[in-house]
């Protein structure tokens with residue numbers, strides 16, 4: 001990190017910082033890859049903090065501070081197109097957009113660590129120079145990660161087993177009446193731990209145990225951290241190609257490989273779960289239709305995780321120019337894997353049934369650049385506030401859904417995060 005500090009300081013020292021220049025300056029430096037970026041992030045006091053460890057590559061981003069903010073996906077995209085810089089952020093479940101250009105971004109790939117420091121020419125030159133120098137100092141801050149295991153006590157639960165089963169029954173009745181074909185109900189469960197839970201420690205443990213996922217963290221301030229490990233991609237775009245997927249339909253996973261195989265065989269042949277998945281395929285394909293010139297849906301496969309396994313169909317499409325991330329976000333988020341179909345009817349049902357605000361749960365977080373953007377779906381997630389944690393889990397309800405089985409499904413999904421605190425790690 002000293003190497004990065006030295007290289008960036010030299011650039012900042014010689015930069016003119018002319019008054020009232022409208023442009024953003026990016027100062028860049030690189031060094032060989034280090035281990036996890038989480039100890040660095042844990043050592044920071046600058047907010048907001050953002051972290052995204054990608055699912056299918058070694059790429060990982062950790063960012064602090066904010067130089068510019070954008071309250072819509074369109075304005076974020078315009079900025080990215082004009083400047084060729086990166087913005088991070090996303091949309092809540094109900095599509096409220098928050099994007100920003102961070103002060104400092106660390107980006108790690110297979111073998112390199114890149115640091116980029118941004119300075120805003122539209123600000124006062126003296127204070128911008130100082131802010132840039134302050135950001136460089138953060139590179140030497142790092143705090144060792146600690147174990148997170150500790151006793152938990154259940155605090156509040158938006159739906160207990162009985163209430164959940166009543167919600168599912170109400171949904172199945174509405175589906176039978178023909179109000180909609182699918183709705184994804186969710187629950188929020190709050191726990192109290194004896195000591196404060198550190199979001200970075202928690203996420204580091206999740207990276208170890210919940211492999212095959214995107215790992216994300218978003219903290220607007222020191223009081224509250226949104227974290228999670230999701231198996232689900234919203235989309236990844238490379239120039240005009242996008243890759244998305246229908247991930248829905250669930251069976252159990254355990255430490256018994258024979259049992260897991262039995263569950264997998266059942267999942268692959270169960271019509272209720274296949275329907276759950278196909279409705280997501282239909283939803284994504286219909287919503288992308290106006291923006292693509294070719295679209296392919298892959299064969300059904302399995303996405304196996306530590307506590308659950310899912311049906312997955314990959315979807316690959318060629319966008320019509322001008323390859324708009326804002327259009328993709330608006331078209332496919334929230335997918336029928338987290339909302340329902342038809343969407344408007346399903347969302348009305350959720351508003352009248354769920355007794356909590358989902359905010360960032362089942363939203364989307366990612367990064368946007370001119371040529372490459374990627375967003376994950378923020379399920380398998382939780383809010384951490386000091387010694388309290390609120391965990392979210394949902395399940396797609398379709399014709400034939402059995403309330404108690406859907407209860408077991410959400411309990412298993414939530415256990416992916418909860419067992420990090422309560423069980424012995426490997």
Ligand SMILES: C=C(O[C@H]1C=CC=C(C(=O)O)[C@@H]1O)C(=O)O
Nearest residue numbers: 248249250337379393394395396
């Ligand atoms: C809504 C969630 O999961 C979705 C993703 C995969 C499988 C799902 C299911 O089988 O119900 C859900 O659609 C969640 O974990 O909160």
Ligand SMILES: [Mg+2]
Nearest residue numbers: 249250395396
């Ligand atoms: Mg399901």
